[in-house]
Amino acid sequence: MKLGEGVEAAIHCAAMLAGVDGDATIPGAAMAEAFGLSPSYLLKHLNMLSVARILESVPGPAGGYRLARPAEHITLLDIVLAVEGREPAFRCGEIRRNGPARLDVSAYVKPCGINAAMLKAEKAYRAALAEAKLSDIVSEFMTDADPRSVAAGCAFVARHQRPQKSSSTKQA
Amino acid sequence: MKLGEGVEAAIHCAAMLAGVDGDATIPGAAMAEAFGLSPSYLLKHLNMLSVARILESVPGPAGGYRLARPAEHITLLDIVLAVEGREPAFRCGEIRRNGPARLDVSAYVKPCGINAAMLKAEKAYRAALAEAKLSDIVSEFMTDADPRSVAAGCAFVARHQRPQKSSSTKQA
DNA sequence: CTATTGCAGATAAAAAATATCCACGATAAA
DNA sequence: TTTATCGTGGATATTTTTTATCTGCAATAG
Numbered sequence: 077m078k079l080g081e082g083v084e085a086a087i088h089c090a091a092m093l094a095g096v097d098g099d100a101t102i103p104g105a106a107m108a109e110a111f112g113l114s115p116s117y118l119l120k121h122l123n124m125l126s127v128a129r130i131l132e133s134v135p136g137p138a139g140g141y142r143l144a145r146p147a148e149h150i151t152l153l154d155i156v157l158a159v160e161g162r163e164p165a166f167r168c169g170e171i172r173r174n175g176p177a178r179l180d181v182s183a184y185v186k187p188c189g190i191n192a193a194m195l196k197a198e199k200a201y202r203a204a205l206a207e208a209k210l211s212d213i214v215s216e217f218m219t220d221a222d223p224r225s226v227a228a229g230c231a232f233v234a235r236h237q238r239p240q241k242s243s244s245t246k247q248a
Numbered sequence: 249m250k251l252g253e254g255v256e257a258a259i260h261c262a263a264m265l266a267g268v269d270g271d272a273t274i275p276g277a278a279m280a281e282a283f284g285l286s287p288s289y290l291l292k293h294l295n296m297l298s299v300a301r302i303l304e305s306v307p308g309p310a311g312g313y314r315l316a317r318p319a320e321h322i323t324l325l326d327i328v329l330a331v332e333g334r335e336p337a338f339r340c341g342e343i344r345r346n347g348p349a350r351l352d353v354s355a356y357v358k359p360c361g362i363n364a365a366m367l368k369a370e371k372a373y374r375a376a377l378a379e380a381k382l383s384d385i386v387s388e389f390m391t392d393a394d395p396r397s398v399a400a401g402c403a404f405v406a407r408h409q410r411p412q413k414s415s416s417t418k419q420a
Numbered sequence: 421c422t423a424t425t426g427c428a429g430a431t432a433a434a435a436a437a438t439a440t441c442c443a444c445g446a447t448a449a450a
Numbered sequence: 451t452t453t454a455t456c457g458t459g460g461a462t463a464t465t466t467t468t469t470a471t472c473t474g475c476a477a478t479a480g
Binding site for chain 1: 370380
């Protein structure tokens with residue numbers, strides 16, 4: 077049972093993007109620098125978030141990424157599933173039917189009880205992640221984290237975010 | 249997020265061992281054959297279950313494995329942790345402090361909120377697994393599975409289990 | 421036009437999971 | 451006592467997955 081490092085990166089990036097003004101964007105390279113990550117590889121993960129409609133990407137200069145919807149409507153489950161895939165962690169290989177004395181396939185129509193129990197646990201896991209909204213993560217960070225850390229994060233966003241020319245004008 | 253195949257093998261083996269009479273044992277090679285698994289590799293997993301005191305191993309002819317305690321006191325969590333390790337799936341790399349503008353370490357004493365949320369979800373996952381007793385898995389299999397499958401399983405256990413000479417005599 | 425950005429695909433390097441083998445100690449049975 | 455069977459531990463190989471890099475391409479603000 078292991079989660080790739082991309083999950084941590086994706087959540088941190090999403091949290092950072094929650095702090096931009098209006099429809100401004102932050103380039104992926106800037107976020108890679110902020111977290112000391114490999115730019116090329118981080119782009120892979122950010123792209124998966126784009127495909128999952130969690131982020132929006134804007135090409136060209138002044139381009140980059142921004143949230144595709146308000147942070148209140150993005151959960152950690154959304155991000156984890158986008159990066160890690162939607163398949164369950166436990167995949168039943170149906171090894172019970174791999175023995176030398178194989179029965180007819182009709183003997184295995186009932187689902188494997190072990191599989192059911194494992195899937196039930198993962199359902200609980202996902203339910204807990206679905207409860208964690210990105211907006212909660214951000215606001216908790218703002219109030220609980222060390223002021224220097226908060227200030228540094230906000231300064232970084234302010235320095236790297238790029239306002240868009242078209243669109244309405246400012247933020248909501 | 250992925251669970252190794254060893255988990256499925258370990259649970260199936262433990263369930264099989266729950267069906268032996270008294271202190272009899274079943275050799276690892278027999279269980280590997282029953283599930284069509286590589287014997288050498290399955291032994292690795294069975295050994296981890298032994299180290300975790302979930303199984304007991306008996307060397308020599310008439311040796312093999314048996315449950316170290318009643319199936320009522322073995323949970324899927326016990327098995328999963330024994331095989332996959334006890335570390336959480338999400339490991340916080342503290343990438344927030346890896347940027348170019350590093351703050352003093354004192355700015356990071358507060359735990360990462362993202363880490364806390366991920367750990368909370370995994371706690372729910374483990375709690376659900378802790379609810380699933382091996383005895384439940386077995387009894388559910390006995391009553392719900394196809395009779396042919398149950399009969400085949402019981403026959404296999406009866407054919408391969410090996411009673412122990414010493415010890416009290418029979419089971420409790 | 422030019423520079424910057426995201427994207428897709430090929431590729432490579434590193435790490436982990438899976439699998440095999442052999443020497444060893446224990447032990448039941450012959 | 452001898453022999454064959456079993457689990458253990460270590461070394462090693464194979465395969466798969468993860469992580470990382472690079473190149474060419476399309477989009478676009480200035």
